[in-house]
Amino acid sequence: MIEARSINKVYEDGTEALKDISFSVKRGESCSIIGPSGCGKTTLLFIFSGLLRPTSGEAIINGEPARLPDMKDVALILQDYGLFPWKNVFENVAIGLEIRGIPGKEIKRTVDSLLKSLNLNGFEKYYPKQLSGGMRQRVAFARALALRPGILLMDEPLSSLDALSRENLQNFLLELWIENKITMLLVTHSIEEAVFLGKKIVVLSPRPGRVVKIVKNPDAGSIEYRDKEEFFEKCREVRQSVEAT
Amino acid sequence: MQGSETKRGSYLIAIILIVIFWYILSVVVNSPALPPPNTVLLSLISQARTGLLEHFLISTYRVIYAISLALSLAVPAGLLSHERAIDRFVAPFLYLLYPIPHIVLLPLIILLFGIGDLSKIVLIALIIFFQILVTTRDAARNVSDYYVYSLLSLGANKRDVYRHVIFPACLPKVLTAMRISIGTAIAILFFAESFATTKGLGFIIMDAWSRADYSGLYAGIVSMALLGFILYIILERIEARVCRWV
Ligand SMILES: Nc1ncnc2c1ncn2[C@@H]1O[C@H](COP(=O)(O)OP(=O)(O)O)[C@@H](O)[C@H]1O
Ligand SMILES: [Mg+2]
Numbered sequence: 001m002i003e004a005r006s007i008n009k010v011y012e013d014g015t016e017a018l019k020d021i022s023f024s025v026k027r028g029e030s031c032s033i034i035g036p037s038g039c040g041k042t043t044l045l046f047i048f049s050g051l052l053r054p055t056s057g058e059a060i061i062n063g064e065p066a067r068l069p070d071m072k073d074v075a076l077i078l079q080d081y082g083l084f085p086w087k088n089v090f091e092n093v094a095i096g097l098e099i100r101g102i103p104g105k106e107i108k109r110t111v112d113s114l115l116k117s118l119n120l121n122g123f124e125k126y127y128p129k130q131l132s133g134g135m136r137q138r139v140a141f142a143r144a145l146a147l148r149p150g151i152l153l154m155d156e157p158l159s160s161l162d163a164l165s166r167e168n169l170q171n172f173l174l175e176l177w178i179e180n181k182i183t184m185l186l187v188t189h190s191i192e193e194a195v196f197l198g199k200k201i202v203v204l205s206p207r208p209g210r211v212v213k214i215v216k217n218p219d220a221g222s223i224e225y226r227d228k229e230e231f232f233e234k235c236r237e238v239r240q241s242v243e244a245t
Numbered sequence: 246m247q248g249s250e251t252k253r254g255s256y257l258i259a260i261i262l263i264v265i266f267w268y269i270l271s272v273v274v275n276s277p278a279l280p281p282p283n284t285v286l287l288s289l290i291s292q293a294r295t296g297l298l299e300h301f302l303i304s305t306y307r308v309i310y311a312i313s314l315a316l317s318l319a320v321p322a323g324l325l326s327h328e329r330a331i332d333r334f335v336a337p338f339l340y341l342l343y344p345i346p347h348i349v350l351l352p353l354i355i356l357l358f359g360i361g362d363l364s365k366i367v368l369i370a371l372i373i374f375f376q377i378l379v380t381t382r383d384a385a386r387n388v389s390d391y392y393v394y395s396l397l398s399l400g401a402n403k404r405d406v407y408r409h410v411i412f413p414a415c416l417p418k419v420l421t422a423m424r425i426s427i428g429t430a431i432a433i434l435f436f437a438e439s440f441a442t443t444k445g446l447g448f449i450i451m452d453a454w455s456r457a458d459y460s461g462l463y464a465g466i467v468s469m470a471l472l473g474f475i476l477y478i479i480l481e482r483i484e485a486r487v488c489r490w491v
Contacts, residue, residue, distance in 0.1 A: 046394070049398050050398075051394050051398060068397055068400065069397075069400040069401070069402065071398075071400065072400065075398075076398040078391070078395050078398070080391075082391070082392075082394075082398075083395075084392060084395070084396075084410070085490050086413040086414065086416075087409075087490075088490075095399060095409060096400070099396075099399055099401050099405050099409075100400060127489065127490040128490075129490070143399075147399070
């Protein structure tokens with residue numbers, strides 16, 4: 001369960017990033033956040049993951065204020081993947097488990113099976129710069145999923161990928177959500193992606209980000225949705241409220 | 246492997262060219278002050294039997310001790326400069342003390358550490374300490390918050406951040422600083438060994454010089470070049486191993 005209670009964020013230099021943000025995402029629900037660049041989407045995810053504190057208001061995760069390092073149920077995937085260039089694929093995926101003090105044998109077992117399920121086996125020794133964008137993104141997913149999070153926060157995870165890997169990974173995320181009942185919060189600036197993946201779509205205004213509209217999207221949750229008339233109808237609806245901002 | 250073969254080849258070519266150039270120069274100059282390489286080689290071999298190796302090892306010990314000492318102080322201090330509060334405290338000391346030519350502190354060093362080995366080591370260490378500190382500090386201050394956030398979001402504490410982000414991110418810069426420091430260390434080593442000692446390559450060179458034993462003098466110089474070369478090779482091996490990601 002994720003809850004934003006009238007969150008305001010003003011940076012030290014006076015930049016107003018977020019204004020009176022309130023919405024909630026139920027356990028097992030998926031929610032997309034869409035808004036123009038610079039409207040405070042990354043700031044909002046940083047607040048939910050406990051990296052930043054709101055200036056006023058509260059970010060509540062599973063009933064508690066978001067505060068590191070006690071955020072074991074939350075995994076964050078940063079914009080541009082957040083991988084460490086000095087760690088190879090295996091080390092990048094293992095790092096979260098290592099920090100939590102999981103024994104090496106168990107780490108190896110978890111990482112090996114994740115890499116296999118993401119088609120990354122054989123690339124353990126590669127460094128991020130040797131991988132394509134799609135592969136880097138899968139490494140970032142593997143790292144987040146290694147922690148078996150109940151809540152997954154993602155900052156424009158697919159925006160720098162080509163159309164094909166993008167659609168593949170959208171399907172991957174959808175299956176992940178359906179099979180594991182993960183609570184997902186996905187920042188994107190693609191309307192189609194927001195509609196395909198979010199049961200709920202939060203539309204933000206330009207900076208300072210305010211909630212313009214929360215669009216309900218009950219039909220999301222199947223691969224076939226992408227080709228249905230309801231999907232295109234919903235995209236039109238979201239586009240209208242984005243353009244109205 | 247093919248890479249290291251061609252590398253070895255190009256080192257060989259460089260050595261051959263230097264020797265040829267040296268030989269021609271010695272013929273042109275035609276003075277006892279520049280003996281040809283074959284004479285120096287013979288002197289090197291005969292001296293190796295009569296104690297040159299011991300001097301070589303003592304010089305090696307002094308340089309490696311000094312570099313280790315400087316590294317073990319400069320790297321932690323430099324990395325901690327990532328902390329703004331610490332840097333605000335450290336930076337003024339750095340800017341006030343760095344520009345001093347530290348070699349003029351020799352009398353003070355001798356006063357504090359005597360005229361033995363330790364003061365020679367401290368002198369070398371002091372000078373390269375600043376070189377390594379300045380570079381490491383710059384690198385630590387420039388580590389992007391992005392990586393720090395990335396690690397913190399996984400539940401990391403401060404120690405994890407230094408171990409998994411700040412240290413590895415700065416390591417290439419530290420190794421570059423070390424490369425520069427090796428050259429400096431050997432130059433200071435020569436100076437430090439030219440007084441108050443009867444051991445080391447610096448002593449060999451000064452001693453041969455005062456006796457006008459020019460082939461002995463060049464044997465010392467060649468040994469010193471060899472010492473620097475070996476240190477560079479070791480550093481390069483380390484770099485190739487730990488900086489594969491760059
Ligand atoms: N550390 C910071 N200090 C000051 N301003 C910041 C900081 N981080 C982000 N901002 C500003 O806050 C606004 C929102 O940024 P961000 O959350 O990154 O937007 P988005 O992710 O929607 O593109 C932008 O105008 C950005 O320049
Ligand atoms: Mg952003």
